[in-house]
Amino acid sequence: MKMDNSPARGTRDLLPATVAVRDHVLARITEVYHRYGYQRIETPALENIERLQGGQGGENEKLIYRVLRRGLDEVVAAETRLDDLVDLGLRYDLTVPLTRFYGNNQASLPQPFRSFQFGPVWRAERPQKGRYRQFYQCDIDMLGEESVLAEVELIEATTEALAAAGLDGATVRVSDRRFLSALAQAAGLPEQAWTGLFITLDKLDKIGWEGVRAELPGRGLDTAQIDRLQETITGLRGVDPAKLGDRLAEAVPDLPDEVVADLAGTADALRALDGLDWEFDPTLVRGMGYYTGQIFEITHPAAAGSVAGGGRYDRLIGRSLGRDVPACGFSIGFERIVDLIEGAGSRAAVAVLYEADVPLPTVVGSARELRRDGRTVSPIRRRGKLGAQLGRLTEWGFTSVVHLRADGPTEERPLESR
Known part of the structure; x- marks a missing residue:
């Protein structure tokens, strides 16, 4: 029987050209985050299943890859519960592992702690274009800072990092889970019905008010309540950032003063950042169950969904600490960032194309000399027709070639000029 050599469904192999783009993007992001003082940490791919299923991961908890306990028999007894067979799972994000990390190590960490993580995560997604079962996340977190300095710095650093990687034209959307809760309460909904309302509001950009209004009666709202809700949200969309605090207090009178002050403070700080395109979005929800305050996303015209997102989660670490x-x-x-950035990561790469009769010391010496200016240089033996081989070198990402013969090298020349 012939073995299937394709990658596991929902995963993929990455060719060198693709990896070069990924390396470029990560290097630019890392450079920016380091300038802001974020320190790289690493956490294990495997976490205890109880932590991963702790009720804070929202819908992602349904997508956990669970790992069987070691030492199980090949055949288990009938009616054995799956929970009795599993003790570990693959992480579905980097935030839940970070909270455990901080709980274990906070005594030796600076305060506040600026964390930077990059690594693979796994979700049992339905594979489709742009959605994989194994993919990489890139996170920064500030732990121990209670003021909106954290929100503002995270937004500034991340937008700068994306621009450094080559993604321009992005927009930041800001809201607050406490504002959404006050909005639901003002609409007259009991707390157990709030999540359903948020799910519907989150669809506004896709289905419009007509679609949202069609769903809301099923969420427990009558026509008058829906009218007031729509009026409130419409009035806050596109609000002048300089007047955000006053408009929030007017639109939702029961909104706590602390929430108004936090959002107004964030707005004032973001207004002072040159070139930042941002807006308050009263329908921004974010799906994770652990958010407790301000939430934010970055969108781009070329992307169907957000390209970055996050928020405040003040109670999650308490589970560990x-x-x-x-x-x-x-x-x-x-x-998504890698997919949006075309041609990134390309750099000068020289092929030292040598004939079979060229002495090895000459080959490696020529390559060594060419590397002195920081370029990528690879010796490759001449084979077959020269034109066809030069074409292959171009496909492999080489930008120029030096052809070594026994009677001495020719000059370096760009591959495009052949």
């Missing part, structure tokens, strides 16, 4: 710790994070959709 036994006390709440202010925390705020931003996650870049690394795979």
Whole structure:
């Protein structure tokens, strides 16, 4: 029987040209985050299943890859519960592992702690274009900072990192889970019905008000309540950032003063950042169950969904540490960024094409000399027709060639000019 050599469904092999783009994007992002003081950490791919299923991962908890306990018999007893067979799972994001990391190591970490993570995560997604079962996330988090300095710095650093990687024209959308809760309460909904309302509001950009209004009666709202809700949200869309605090207080009178002050403070700081395109979006929800305050996303005209997102999660670390710790994070959709950036990562690469009768010391010496200016240089033996081989070198990403013969090298020349 012939073995199937294709990657596992929902995963993929990455060719050198693709990896070069990924390396470029990661290098630019890393450079920016390091300038802001974020320190790289690593956490294991495997976490205890109880932590991953702790109720804070939202819909992602349904997509966990669970790992069987070691030492199980090949055949297990009938009616055995799956929970009795599983003790570990593959992480579905980098935030839940970070909270455990901080709980274990906070005594030796600076305060506030600026964390930077990059690594693979796994979700049992239905494979489709742009969605993979194994993919990479790139996160920064600030732990221990209770003021909106955290939100503002995360937004500034991440937008700067994306621009450095080559993604311009992005827009930041900002909201607050506390504002959404006050909005639901003002609409007259009991707390157990709030999530359903948020899910519907999150579809507004896709289905419009007509579609949203069609769903809301099923969420427990009558026509008058829907009218008031629509009026409130419409009035806050496109609000002047300089007047955000006043408009929020008017639109939702029961909104706590602390929330108004936090959002107004964020707005004032973001207004001072040159070139930042941002807006308050009263229908921004974010799906994770652990958010407790401000939330944000970055969108781009060329992307169907957001390219980065995050928010404040002040109560999540308490599960590990036994006390709440202010925390705020931003996650870049690394795979989407790579797909949007074309031609990144290309650099000068020289092929030292040598004939069979050229002495080996001459070959490696020529390559060594060419590398002195920082370029990528690879010796490759001459084979077959020269024109066909030069074509292959171009396909492999080489930008120029030096042809070594026994009677001495020719000059370096661009491959495009052949």
